[in-house]
Structure formats: structure tokens, C-alpha cells
Amino acid sequence: MNLRNANTRFSVILLCLLGLAGQSAFCKPAASIPAADLIQPEDLAALLQKPGVPKPLILQVGFRKLYAQAHIPDAEYVAAGEDDEGLKVLRERVAKLPKDSSIVIYCGCCPWSKCPNIAAAYDELHGLGFTRLKVLYVEKDFGTNWVDKGYPTNVGS
């Protein structure tokens, strides 16, 4: 590797920065979430359209500009799960809920394997003792795996 090349130097520095950031945001991959706690988009969409069935509380833990453009109907924007501030907002939102509340969290900011938010949010809620917690599996992003599939979508913040 020729480190004298400006492009290479920039890449190496940026990757180092990513490595540092990884200690907080990127170290917990979405793959750490147990498969049993995942819900597929088609299953959630069907559940939301099923008459007479209690709906879960749906929390978006990604970025606000994504939520403002498109979100699951009745989903609430909480905050990005990638940092302590976002997790604090999440804790406050669920503080008064019974531990057996049905909750679905989702992000969809970027590919599942690269999402910095979802595993941290899952760990937080799991650690608080929520027993009916599901995570929406968004393989590529919210646009591709939810909106483009024609599933129910609202806009606006």
C-alpha cells in the first residue's frame, strides 16, 4: 500500500476514524439480535392491516429526516439509538409501560449489517426487561424493504 498517495492516506485515516467510532456505534451489529426477536416486513404489514387485532407500539430509532419523509403509520419517532442521548430518550419513552407491552422497533437507515442504531436500541429495551419486543428486519433500507413494497406508509413529522 502506497501511503504517499493522497487518496490512500485519506481512506486509511477515514477507516481508522470508523474504527474508533466503532467502539461506540458500530461495535454492536444488528446480527447480534436473536432471530426469534425479528419480525419480517410482510408480517408486520399484515398485522397492521388485520382488523380487530391489538397493534403494537411502533418506535422508529433511526434518523429524523428519514421518519419525516416516510414512516409506518402510528409509529413514533424516538431518537437514533446509536448514542447515549438517543437511548436516554428511548428509556424515557418506555419508562411507564408495562414490561409485557408489545413493542416493535425499527430503523432502516442503511443496510441491516451496517445499521448503527437497531442493536443498541434492542439491547436497551431487552435490558429493561421488555418481554414482547420485536425488531423489524430491514435488509437494505426502509425505502426498499417497506415503502417500495407498497406497505402502509405515512409522511410528515
Add this chain to the structure above:
Amino acid sequence: MRVRWRSIVMIGAAALYCWGRGAAAELGAAAPDFERADLSGNRIQLSEYHGKLVLLNFWASWCSPCLREMPRLSAWQRKYGAAGLQVLGISMDDDAAPVRRLLSRHPLAYPVLMGDAKLGEEFGGVLGLPCSILIDAQGRIVARYQGESDLTEIEARIKALLPGGHG
């Protein structure tokens, strides 16, 4: 019956939204104009790049696939800028502070401005990152790259479309 009507309305709204999203981002359509100040305070207006090949790159400081591709975009700006390429970075971070911090350590060879939901919607919805949109010298959207994309393929497309020629 009430519940059924609700389902019909929800499905209709979703269909309309998808239709709107597709129509706005349709390949071959004129790119919507916008004006913003970049992080250095310079005014950026998309229509003023008419005659250049523009690569709009939506990204965020916490998005690892975005950060991985940015050095390549910066290299393209240096390599193909004289032949008519203009890369514009649009951060979808909630605020500018982390973006400024990142760029102060690792400056890019192209301007970066803060995006918002409205700008995302105008480009068909930026509902996942990274997302890059290629706009030709006539101001038409010619390609959209959603998610982790093949940068070699994007570069080949750029070279083929450069107004100053580079193929």
C-alpha cells in the same frame, strides 16, 4: 366495515405515496432545482451546474457505508473535475456539528451541505443511505444508486457521461 374502509384508505395512501416517490425520481426527468448554503457558507444552486455532470451524494456521519465511499468520491472530483464532474455531498445528519467535526479532520474535494426531508422528498425520497443521484449535463436524472453500490460501475458511468470526455 369501518375497519375495512380504514385498510382501503391505508393501502390507497401507500399506493399514492409509492407512485409519487417513483414519479419524482424517474430516470430521465429534470432534476428538481434547489438552493442551499454549503458548510463553508457558499451558496449552492443546482441549476448553476447546468453543463456539468453532477453526482449528488446523500450521506450521514454515522453511516459507515457512506464514509467508506466518500474517499472515492473525493478522488473522482479531483480526477474528473476538469472534465466537468461536480460532486455535491448532502448530509442527512440531524445537525451540522458532527459533519463539521468530520470534515475538519478529513476535508473533501467537493462542497457539503445539509439536507432535509423536503430535499429528500424532491429527489424521490432518501429512505436509506447512502444514496447517490447522477444528473447529466442537461440537468436530467440519469441514474440512482441506493445503498452500498458498485463504485467501479458508478465510475464507468461517470466517465461515459462526462461533458468534457474522459472515456
